[in-house]
Every structure is written in structure tokens, then in C-alpha cells.
Amino acid sequence: MRDYTLLCPQMSPIHFALFDVTFAWRGHNVVVLSEVDRGAIEDGLRYVNNDACYPAIVVCGQLIQALKSGKYDLNRTGVLISQTCGGCRSTNYRALLELALRRSGFGSVKVLPFNVNVAKSGGRTLAGQFDVDIAFVRKLLITVLYGDLLLLLSNRCRPYEVISGSTDGLLSSWVSKLREIILHDKKHSISKCMFEIVSDFELLELNETVLRPKVGVVGEILVKYHPDANRDLVKTIEQEGGEAVVPGILDFTLYCLSSDLHKKPYADVSFFAGLKSKLAIWIIEKYRNKIRYAMRNSKRFEPPKNFYTLIEKARKVISTCNQTGEGWLLTAEMVELIEDGCPNIVCVQPFGCLPNHITGKGVFKELRSRYPIANITTIDYDAGTTEVNQLNRIKLMMSVAKKNLTTKK
Numbered sequence: 257m258r259d260y261t262l263l264c265p266q267m268s269p270i271h272f273a274l275f276d277v278t279f280a281w282r283g284h285n286v287v288v289l290s291e292v293d294r295g296a297i298e299d300g301l302r303y304v305n306n307d308a309c310y311p312a313i314v315v316c317g318q319l320i321q322a323l324k325s326g327k328y329d330l331n332r333t334g335v336l337i338s339q340t341c342g343g344c345r346s347t348n349y350r351a352l353l354e355l356a357l358r359r360s361g362f363g364s365v366k367v368l369p370f371n372v373n374v375a376k377s378g379g380r381t382l383a384g385q386f387d388v389d390i391a392f393v394r395k396l397l398i399t400v401l402y403g404d405l406l407l408l409l410s411n412r413c414r415p416y417e418v419i420s421g422s423t424d425g426l427l428s429s430w431v432s433k434l435r436e437i438i439l440h441d442k443k444h445s446i447s448k449c450m451f452e453i454v455s456d457f458e459l460l461e462l463n464e465t466v467l468r469p470k471v472g473v474v475g476e477i478l479v480k481y482h483p484d485a486n487r488d489l490v491k492t493i494e495q496e497g498g499e500a501v502v503p504g505i506l507d508f509t510l511y512c513l514s515s516d517l518h519k520k521p522y523a524d525v526s527f528f529a530g531l532k533s534k535l536a537i538w539i540i541e542k543y544r545n546k547i548r549y550a551m552r553n554s555k556r557f558e559p560p561k562n563f564y565t566l567i568e569k570a571r572k573v574i575s576t577c578n579q580t581g582e583g584w585l586l587t588a589e590m591v592e593l594i595e596d597g598c599p600n601i602v603c604v605q606p607f608g609c610l611p612n613h614i615t616g617k618g619v620f621k622e623l624r625s626r627y628p629i630a631n632i633t634t635i636d637y638d639a640g641t642t643e644v645n646q647l648n649r650i651k652l653m654m655s656v657a658k659k660n661l662t663t664k665k
């Protein structure tokens with residue numbers, strides 16, 4: 257596929273700002289589509305069955321809009337789409353997208369599914385389409401780690417910055433540096449880079465005398481990270497006087513990789529499948545230790561927890577065999593946030609998303625009885641929901657959060 261332009265739908269702007277160079281390092285021309293405007297959503301609604309989930313409409317609409325733009329040679333253009341091999345959209349996207357492409361007159365455009373389980377399969381899931389090997393999988397993993405680190409640091413600093421725009425300035429300067437490093441620096445030291453990133457954010461001038469409640473953002477992966485899909489939720493939280501805490505993407509990858517471990521006592525899962533999951537998690541956690549090490553002396557930043565801690569947190573409330581959609585991970589992230597002093601949570605879901613309503617909304621009652629301080633609100637997103645309704649819910653949650661903060665003081 258080296259002579260193709262591969263279009264990739266946006267999901268998380270910080271992470272995806274590094275993905276195209278990771279593919280470029282392997283000689284692939286990947287174009288990450290930047291924004292989702294109303295036109296893209298209209299295209300999604302026109303060509304995807306309108307009872308499909310909102311993320312499917314957003315992603316397919318964005319790709320069709322790009323193909324319609326006339327910027328790409330259709331004989332040499334493919335579209336990348338992620339799959340997780342679960343029971344939901346992430347798995348069935350390919351069929352939905354192929355149908356939408358046929359309906360919109362782009363049936364000849366190649367669809368390339370990108371499987372999250374690429375790490376567990378040692379790259380085999382992409383074989384035949386990309387030049388995938390351990391080095392490429394490793395590079396992808398490092399990209400996600402950098403993305404998670406920058407997401408964590410920037411969200412922690414931005415609400416308190418003394419010089420307006422200094423956090424985003426530092427963020428984009430590091431994104432540019434990392435793009436160069438990923439593409440050209442053959443011997444780059446991940447630990448050194450992470451240490452320098454953390455040090456730079458440590459030095460940002462902040463005014464932490466301002467009292468701001470922390471607000472966790474959890475939910476369906478696309479509406480959780482994509483500012484155009486969630487109407488810039490992080491910015492709204494900050495404008496309302498809070499500090500957004502958004503858990504990283506790596507835990508979602510680990511969640512997908514760990515599915516065999518949870519099924520083992522109940523289903524016919526081979527010894528080697530379980531072993532492969534454990535090995536993949538072990539290797540990824542080894543890499544994530546570099547973030548923990550870079551933050552070891554920080555008073556400002558909290559390093560990410562070990563994935564097995566997250567599993568244990570979920571098990572207090574729900575079975576980890578809930579593996580459709582964001583499954584048990586959604587519950588685990590809420591428990592982790594509450595136990596770590598962030599009881600205010602916005603749980604974002606596409607309208608009508610059944611699995612995440614079970615492991616999200618469905619556990620609210622239990623969470624509130626275990627943690628009376630929990631202040632959780634749920635927000636549904638789809639092409640037709642009004643902004644006023646969503647904003648009112650956030651404002652209501654924020655007023656309780658601020659009241660709780662003052663009482664605590």
C-alpha cells in the first residue's frame with residue numbers, strides 16, 4: 257500500500273497528531289482527517305443507516321466528505337478503520353463503511369481494517385496490507401504512550417496557567433518535536449524524551465491557589481476523546497471552572513488485549529491465548545513504566561496506575577466478562593477516579609449505546625451507594641441532541657462539585 261494515500265478518521269487530536277508520522281516512518285502516506293463539521297455528520301446520516309451508533313455516523317461521514325473533496329486520487333486512496341474484535345461498532349465498522357462507500361459512489365476505494373489486537377498478534381492482523389513487524393508495533397505503542405503523557409500533563413496544567421495559552425503552546429511544540437523524533441531519530445531515547453516532557457510541564461508557571469474541582473471524563477472511546485464529537489467537553493469543563501481528568505488510551509488497548517484472561521474460567525480459552533494476553537500486558541506495562549519513572553519526583557503529576565489495579569477496581573462492582581463496548585473498563589475508570597479524589601464524573605455515551613449504558617449508567621446506583629461523595633452525570637451524544645441540554649447537565653454537575661469542594665475546605 258506504499259503508493260496509496262490512506263485516510264484515517266480523527267479520534268484523539270493529541271495522539272493522532274503523531275500517528276501519521278509513525279506510518280510515514282514505515283513508508284506509508286497516512287492522512288489524519290482533522291475536523292468533523294456539520295457537513296461530515298450530514299454525509300454520515302445520508303449514507304449510514306440512521307439507527308447506527310453516532311460514532312459510526314461521525315467516522316463514515318468524515319471519510320466520505322474527504323473522498324468527495326476531490327483532493328485525493330481515488331484509484332490510489334484507501335481508508336483506514338480500527339477494529340477491536342468485540343461485539344460492537346469497532347468490529348462491524350468495516351461492513352458499515354463498505355456499504356456507505358458503495359452507496360456514495362466510492363465503492364472502489366479500499367477499506368483497510370486496523371485491529372487493536374495488533375500487539376497480541378505480533379502484527380499478523382495487518383499482514384498483507386502493511387509492512388508490519390515488531391519494530392512497527394513498538395513504534396505504535398510508543399506513539400500512544402507519548403499521546404497519553406501529553407494528554408495527562410496538558411489537562412493538568414491548562415486550567416491553572418498564569419500565561420494564557422502557555423500550556424497549549426508547550427503542547428504543540430512537543431508534538432512538533434516528537435514528530436521529528438519519531439520520523440528521523442533512529443536511536444531516540446524514550447525515557448529521556450519523557451523525562452524532558454515532564455520537566456518542561458513541571459516548569460510551567462501555574463496558579464494553583466485557585467480552587468477547581470477535578471472532573472473525570474469517561475465513556476465511549478470516540479465521544480470521550482474527540483472534541484468535535486463531544487462538543488469540546490474538556491474546554492467546557494475548564495470554562496465552567498473545573499479541571500478535566502481524561503484517562504489515557506493505552507488502558508483501552510490493554511482492556512482489548514486482556515479479554516481472554518477474564519473469559520478463561522468460563523469459556524474454552526486455550527492456555528496459550530491466556531499466556532499471550534499476559535505477555536502483551538507485561539511488555540506494554542514495562543514501556544509504561546517509563547512514564548512512571550519520568551514522574552517519580554513530581555509533586556504536580558500523578559503517574560498512571562498499573563492495569564491489574566484497574567481490573568481489581570472493576571471487579572468490586574461488576575464482572576470483567578462485560579467486554580462489549582468499553583465494558584468493565586468504563587466502571588473501573590469511574591472507581592479509580594473516585595478513589596483517587598476525583599468524585600465528579602461526566603460519563604459520555606452515544607445515544608442508545610446499550611453496552612456502555614450497562615457498565616456506565618447501569619452501575620451509577622451501586623457507585624453512589626459505595627461512594628456517597630460520587631457526583632456523576634451522564635451525557636448522551638448523537639446528531640440530533642441539543643447543546644443546551646448537555647450544557648445544563650454539565651453546569652448542574654459543576655455546581656455540586658464546587659459546593660462539595662468548598663464544604664471539604
Ligand code: SF4
Nearest residue numbers: 309344345581606609
Ligand atoms: S459501544 Fe455503543 S456506540 Fe460503540 S458501537 Fe457499541 S453500541 Fe455503538
